[in-house]
Amino acid sequence: MLPRPGGYFLALAGVQHKTWFMPLLLEHPGSLELKVRLSTAEYTAAFDSVRVIGDFNGFATEGAVPMTRRADGTLVAAVPCHQDTLRYQLLGVQAGGHPICGTEADTFTLDRGRPLIGGRSSSFVSVLRVNRRPVQIVFDPRELPRGTSSPVATFPDSLGNAARIVAIHEDVERRVQRLTDAYLAFKAAGGAPDSFHWDASSDMREFAAQSDRERNPLLRGYLLLSYVQLALGAADSTRARRIFKEIPVDSPLWSLVWGGPGNTFGQIALAAKDQEAGREYAERVVEVHPDSSVRVGFLYHLLSEAHRVGDLQRAGRYYTRMAAEFASTVEAEWARKQFAPNRAIMKGNTVPDFAFASLEDSTRIYHAAEFRGKYLLIDFWATWCGPCIGELRYLQRAHEDYKDRGLIILSVSFDENRDAVRRFRGPKWPMSWLQAFQPRGFASDAARAFEIAGIPRPILIDPEGRIVAVDDELRREELDRTLAAVLGRRPVNAPHKD
Secondary structure, three states: OOOOOEEEEEEEOOOOEOEEEEEEEEOOOOOOOOEEEOOEOOEOOOOOOOEEEEHHHOOOOOOOEEOEEOOOOOEEEEEOOOOOEEEEEEEOOEOOOOOEOOOOOOEEEEOOOOOOOEOOOOOEEEEEEOOOOOEEEEEOHHHOOOOOOOOEEEOOOOOOHHHHHHHHHHHHHHHHHHHHHHHHHHHHOOOOHHHOOOOOHHHHHHHHHHHHHOOOHHHHHHHHHHHHHHOOOOOOHHHHHHHHHHOOOOOHHHHHOOOOHHHHHHHHHHHHOOHHHHHHHHHHHHHHOOOHHHHHHHHHHHHHHHHHHOOHHHHHHHHHHHHHHOOOOHHHHHHHHHHOOOOOOOOOOEOOOOEEEEOOOOOOEEEHHHHOOOEEEEEEEOOOOHHHHHHHHHHHHHHHHHHHHOEEEEEEEOOOOHHHHHHHOOOOOOOOOEEEEOOOHHHOHHHHHOOOOOOOEEEEEOOOOEEEEEHHHHOOHHHHHHHHHHHOOOOOOOOOOO
């Protein structure tokens, strides 16, 4: 029983099954019968390097205990335990290197340290009741569920709006997966991540044609939204503007945009090339939409857009409303980190003290004090972050142009393990400046201290330890402009290496 009609996003998860995010449209009050079958996890070809992580090592890759194979095909490991329960997961079982719960457990709990991620079985932790002694964990690969490749939802009315929206959503997911698979194959073949290109024109044409044929206004609107998501920033401006006219500001479709509507609407507003119309539409959504998660998503979009164009009067109004009406939301937390007048990471403030362990030698710790007297550019990033990769050519140029003028660059990785960074660095991107690794990434104390809501996050610090610039002032072409203003412009004829 759901509390009200409207749009919902269900996160459906099962032990050793892939998490499935499914849009659900409830058009009438009451209950809706729904049968769901989840797909099983994908496993490695051979379980020859299975390791245990858990309470005993903070669920970190470092310190994982290797398992050994026994004659009956099971694997076993002894791990320390100092409590009456032991929580653990296994590495080297699920394809992609992500942790998964084991086959031996008294119960399972949700993994609060890692988010639910679609297409990945990483949301559960095995729990054993023990007697505070070294515990022998047994893993039996034969007990892993297998055989279900795609999730399925069965609705009472297979032709109703709810069922058709799920079908459209799954079609989009399959197309996005093709893109992901092509990108991973490109990387595996040695391609530079920032050189990857994907032609989405055929997907765009198909969804544009579907939306033109569709006579149901609700489904036509959902197809238009799907078109924008597949367009990868190349949506036709006419179709983008149609969204302002064809999707009512109180439509439940905005509740069916995974991750909140703000980013998707940002793409729509840019594609429409009508800033005023986009702003007016978003402000009406904030006023009238019945779903508070939609209202705060649009409000966050408006706040970000106002800061981007330098309209501080409007930004202040949006921020005040965010703090008053949506204080406990994730968007409000992002806003506080990025736009609050009393935030810690802003120009003129002293940088928080830090202790980042070197990527190559975890015993080498970089402290804030050792960089006094020099300009320090801290770059929070990860190898899985496309925008972070896009910044590397600008960081490389900055390193070449300004290293002799007192600039030090320190890249701090938020990857799941150090090996991901080691594999990434090579002839294309040697990243020959200082490298550090931050365990637990966004869940770390450092992420809280540096108010990191997303990456990349660059921060420039002066010789006295004060913040000189942050975020957009240090992205892409703005990085050179900011460094030139602070350290002096490079010689006009200085060559660049790409």
